[in-house]
Amino acid sequence: MKHSLIVGLGLAGLAYAEHLRRAGLSFCIIDGGKGGSSQIAAGIYNPTVLKRFSLSWNGDLFHSYALPFYEQLQSRLDSDFIHPAPIHKIFIKQSEHNDWVSASDQQGLKMFLDPKIHANANVEVNATLGHGQVDHTGRVATQTLLKSFRNSLQPEELTMETFEYDKLETTAFGIQYKQIKAEHIVFCEGYQMVNNPFFKMLPLIGLKGEILIIKAPTLKSESILKGPIFIAPIGDDLYWAGATFERNDKTLNCTSQGRSWVEERIRKMISSEYEVIEHITQIRPTVMDRRPLIGTHPDHQNIHLLNGFGARGVLGAPLLSKWLLDHIEGISELPTAVNLSRFESYFRQSD
Template sequence: MPDMQHFDYEYLIIGQGIGGTSVAWHLHDSGKSFQIVGDSSMPSSSRVAAGIFNPLTGKKLVKTWLADDLFPYARTFYGNLEQRLGRKLMHLTSIYRPFRSIEEQNTYLAQTADPAISPYIATTPDPASEMPYVNAQYGGLEVVQSGWIDLPTLLDASRTYFEEKKLYTETAFDPAQLLRTEAGIEWQGKRFKTVVFCQGFFALENSWFNWLPFTPVKGQILEIAPDVPIKPYIINQGIFALPLTENRMKVGATYSWDPLDWEATKAATAELEAKLQALLSTGYTLNGAQAGIRPSVRDRRPLIGIHPEFSNVSIFNGLGTKGVTLAPFLAKEFCNHLIYGKELNPLVNIKRYFSLYFR
């Protein structure tokens, strides 16, 4: 392959959601040249997502996969970006999980003795008295080392930064304009060593990677204005209620597979409101609803790596519902793979699915 003097940039990044943005920052900090292609007119699951990071998930209080690695790295990554971009991005907020019954209370409290779980449980008194608007007759569990990322602000501020550095192109990506040869990648008159596809749900239309086992899921969230001031605790019991301010909340999320579109529906709104009324004891005003399509995967692990035949075509995708914590850490791993040849975690490497491509 020709040396770098034959290329305009080393990397072409297609997509500027949380995946593409995280890859771009890691390449930038490694001193690599790149162009990001983004189209802000297209729907984006990253802009719909609440951006919650939660180390303990599920009804059985299971520690999030790789939590001990993901969460410290994510806090460092977003904290650094806050300083560089001059914007508030990271909101460290406890997650309060009201108990549904005495039995659940006993089960959860017994689990908190597990040394793998205990670092993520508050040792302070139950904060239920601070939140009289929450139905918590059996008390609840306070999860720490949690919070949320303001994804729209992160994406907008990052785009502005990269635009000023001449590293971002705002345009609709047409795959017919991209030419791949053994000598490199050509796009709109520029030459690149490698293309990185970070397209989220739209990877299903990508002829290089549409063989991967994506199982996209539609989700809807609401924005509400509660009738009473709310405290900065995320409430999680079947659904989440995320305080944006003391009088605004995001509520979500639904899971549906048909149809896979970006339209909010009355049925999904009714489903969320029914669960919300069981969770909150206060009234509220419904201010709006949004829907997005999560780029989930059959085995619930991301899809990252290099094409089985073309060494200059790669993908960073499939982050699902935990993108805000997965994206920074895995972008670091992926960039080390691209730049230095370091091995990827086999649980995220698309090599695990090469048999689907060659069958």
């Protein structure tokens, strides 16, 4: 019997499985193979909110936990998915200079915001007012990470199929799904949670993001550029550019409006010639109150959820999945802010 059956191998499922492995606990993962948000994310790890020059929620805590977690994983997998790079926040108003300098002196932000106003050194970047630099940031190449992790699994640890909810039984020892017996089942389905009969009543809103992969041979930026969108170098003169934030359309169709929206912003930020190589989209698993959705089903003590990572899964996944495992093992309680029990009434409304 396994400790956990994990449904979904994105950043959430991966981080939870890795914690089980480190604790010497067994698992089996089921993934539908269609990919999710983690497959197209820029993978930027940035604990700041550059619209407001503030820290993101628990940004410094998640950052201090996530980096050693990924470094250890990178070394275990003998892979290369962590790419440190500063973020250059392009200033658009003179008044931002003062705001930046005072923010860089604040507790928590000091470590990340370089107080200097940098003059622009790249002629192809449109930054006449210069930029502020965010340090200790970079990219986790999520596709490489997921691929390396998948390749490291034993055949019995991964089943590629779409989970069939009606085949799940709760038993005296835990759960059974087809031939798989486990003490716990942890759903890590990203936005696809909206199809999960155990949790679909929870307020996972979802925010569609369309992105472009562009080739810009003369741009030569090794920093992540932040203007109205992110333009992040991903190697071989390719850049990840995006993303849109669309609330109403929950399809995985790439739209001409989405592409134009991103391209308009690329042109504002850089003067380089570029070619669009790819146009892709996914839905961020965002929650009504912008906090993760983690915890145990109120009526089934062996059925758990690890979701709601929103637009910041890279930094959040390692510690949030540890919190869930510690909660399942009875080691510590989940912080109220992330515990799905804050939406307990939603389960009753659907009765």
